[in-house]
Amino acid sequence: MATNRTFTMIKPDAVESGYIGGILKMINDAGFRIVAMKYTKLSAEIAGKFYEVHKDRPFYGELVQYMSSGPIVAVILEKENAMSDFRILIGATDPTKADEGTIRKIYAKSIAANAVHGSDSDENAEIEGAFFFSQLERF
Ligand code: CMP
Numbered sequence: 001m002a003t004n005r006t007f008t009m010i011k012p013d014a015v016e017s018g019y020i021g022g023i024l025k026m027i028n029d030a031g032f033r034i035v036a037m038k039y040t041k042l043s044a045e046i047a048g049k050f051y052e053v054h055k056d057r058p059f060y061g062e063l064v065q066y067m068s069s070g071p072i073v074a075v076i077l078e079k080e081n082a083m084s085d086f087r088i089l090i091g092a093t094d095p096t097k098a099d100e101g102t103i104r105k106i107y108a109k110s111i112a113a114n115a116v117h118g119s120d121s122d123e124n125a126e127i128e129g130a131f132f133f134s135q136l137e138r139f
Contacts, residue, residue: 001048001085003116003125003126004078004079004080004081004082004126004131005035005074005076005078005082005126006076006077006079006082006083006118006119006122006125007072007074007075007077007079007117007118007119007124007125007129007132008022008027008074008075008077008090008116008117008118008119008130009072009075009087009116009117010023010024010072010073010075010116011067011072011073011115011117012066012069012070012071012072012073012113013065013108013109013112013113013114013115014107014108014116015070015071015072016070017107018101019082019115020073020108021105022106022107023103023115024075024088026106027065027075027077027086027089027103030079030085030089030136031079031085032078032079032082032085032103033077033078033079034075034076034077034079034139035076035077035078035079035138035139036075036076036129036132036133036137036138036139037073037074037075037076038073038074038075038132038133038137039071039072039073039137040071040072040073040074040132041068041070041071041072042057042067042068042072043068044068044120045063047063047064047067047068047069048064048085049131050067050128050131051063051064051067057114059063062112063112066112066113070102074100074132074133076132076133076138081089082125083119083120083122083125086118086119087118087120088102088106089102089103089104089116090102090103090115090116091103091104092104093111093114094114094116095108095109095110095111096121103115103116106115118127
């Protein structure tokens with residue numbers, strides 16, 4: 001059954017470029033409520049753990065290096081059909097393939113520096129949210 005929460009990170013490229021406000025505005029305008037939010041910087045070890053599911057992919061090393069290269073914003077979001085609606089809002093992983101008007105089409109620089117992460121299942125949304133936030137930190 002679909003849950004009403006998902007998890008996102010605003011990635012180092014978007015933070016560095018000053019896009020936090022613009023991206024959060026698009027998220028709010030699309031009807032998502034922020035349940036928890038943290039501005040932080042990942043060590044390579046923590047980024048490696050977060051993306052462990054991709055550890056056998058050829059881009060894993062680049063992904064871990066990139067995700068630990070600067071601050072990120074971790075956010076839990078709430079909305080009906082949160083996970084699937086959020087993936088529509090952010091667009092395809094590769095920004096050259098993302099639809100017009102999506103967050104990645106507007107803000108992403110490349111497939112690696114693609115502005116935002118979005119959980120790809122309800123189960124992963126729960127796991128990823130819990131990776132960054134304790135129960136007490138969520139409203
Ligand atoms: P994200 O939604 O954070 O989940 C995994 C990330 O791996 C993905 O976004 C991309 O940033 C990154 N990724 C996926 N495919 C590639 C690729 N071919 N080259 C580099 N990075 C990739």
